[in-house]
Amino acid sequence: MxxxxxxxxxxxxxxxxxxxxxxxxxxxxxxxxxxxxxxxxxxxxxxxxxxxxxxxxxxxxxxxxxxxxxxxxxxxxxxxxxxxxxxxxxxxxxxxxxxxxxxxxxxxxxxLIVEAPADQDVKLLSRRLPMLGVLAASRLRGRASAPSGGEVVAPHGSEDLRVVAKRQPYAGFFAVEAWDLAHRKHDGGFTPVITREALVSGDAVIVLPWDPVRDRVMVIEQFRLIPALRHDPQPWLLEPIAGRVDAGESVEDAIRREALEEADLNLGRLYPAVNYYPSPGTLGEFLYTFAAIADLPDGITGVHGLDGEAEDIRGHVLPRETLVRMVTGGQVTNGPLAMIVLWLETQKDRIRAELAQASG
Structure with missing residues (x-):
């Protein structure tokens, strides 16, 4: 050769x-x-x-x-x-x-390209390259993460997970992966070989813009397929500004980019909130959640989004207390939005004090 x-x-x-x-x-x-x-x-x-x-x-x-x-x-x-x-x-x-x-x-x-199934067409892999970058960056951030669970969950090592085989029965913008595996049980033994499947989608950012002077927040509204599949009568959901973290992009840069794309909004200081797996049994996604200081005067909302992604996103500015009542009253069914709204409710006084101290 x-x-x-x-x-x-x-x-x-x-x-x-x-x-x-x-x-x-x-x-x-x-x-x-x-x-x-x-x-x-x-x-x-x-x-x-x-x-x-x-x-x-x-x-x-x-x-x-x-x-x-x-x-x-x-x-x-x-x-x-x-x-x-x-x-x-x-x-x-x-x-x-x-x-x-x-x-x-x-x-x-x-x-990821080398690990892809041998029969997966190279043209498909080429089309998926942006998403492969998202997934690769997610794996790097995952390896660098501190173990969760604090002192409650016992530490585990690679020897506690035995992966027998991996398959990828579907690959498009997202992919479905199936693993045949056995893992350590709480009694010290191992499970039999079991099959677990996941929708692999990478890391994403969530941000709730908050104007502490007017005590307003901005949320967005857009159509979502999953409620429609469930026959929910309202598949247009109130959501936070959100999006994937692109390959080579920092989490903070992704937040600011998404705010411009989805709401034409420039964000001020970012406050990290709760980072979490929204559905770790089935969904291969990790969310970085933030509140952000923003100026939200009357007339700032509109309809935005990327034409290339057929996005049709309407912005709404609401009194923060109104959104809190909507969450606690069951009118918000988007989990990440509910999470960040309730987090801000517990942290708003601390953030206001920090802003006051910074302004002199």
Whole structure:
């Protein structure tokens, strides 16, 4: 098999590990420019310029995992005297020299591509790349999380979970995963092998804008499929501003972006509230919940959303106490909205005191 040369992101240790590859460190003539989103977006790869100098590369014997990844990313070989080069494109307008930025995230995305079922079409994986980025970032944040349960739940390690097989019977914008597993029981033994399924959707942010001067909050209204499937007579729900955390995006940046997209609203100071799994038995989602200081005068609401996602989102500004009464009176059926409203009810005096102290 012919040697190929990997440059830029593909020459990084974490990427090679994702493909199960080792190789020889070599140099390739030229210069890499741009590519800050390499491995995150299909068009995020650096440009390899034919210039004096040399860049670090790794010479490898390709394998099926790398070839699948190359196909998903749409990478083409660049012809160089040393041999075919992968990890860059031949044309582009980039100016800044390439340097590793999101290697951990890119390697996790590569792992998801390699782990996908062997019969899953590379075109589907390419279309799912934005969601794969969301899921990869979610896995990284999950590994970095402090164990929940405090002193109540005994610590568990990897030896307490035995995964026999994994399947992905459906993959679209979201995916369904099925695991055959056995886990440690409370008496010290293990369960028999059982099958558990989950809808995998990644991490999301929730924010309730609050104007402490006027004591108003902003919520949004939009159609939701799940109440319609349940034959609920009101599938248009009151909700908090919310959305997925994109690949390479911080939780805080996601909150501010979603507020602009869904309500054309600029947020002030963010107050982290409760972070949680909304339905850990079936839904592979983790929510980061915040209250945010905002200026909410009369006339600030409207209908917003992204045309590309067919969003039709109406904003509502309500007295905070009115929304509290709606939650406690059963008029709010969106769980994250109820959670953040009740959290703010317990924390509003503390937040007001902090704001007063900050203003002098």
């Amino acid at each position: 012919q040697d190929i040369y990997l440059v830029g992101l593909l020459a990084q240790r974490l990427m090679l590990a994702a493909f199960g590859l080792t190789g020889a460190q070599v140099e390739v003539k030229g210069r890499l420019l741009g590519g800050e989103r390499a491995g995150i977006e299909r068009d995020g790869w650096p440009v390899l310029k034919d210039e004096d100098g040399a860049i670090n590369a790794v010479r490898v014997q390709s394998n099926d995992a790398l070839q699948r990844y190359i196909a998903v990313m749409g990478l083409q070989p660049l012809s160089r005297p040393e041999g075919p080069v992968f990890g860059a494109v031949g044309q582009g307008e980039a100016v800044r020299p390439w340097h590793p930025v999101l290697t951990d995230l890119a390697a996790e995305i590569a792992t």
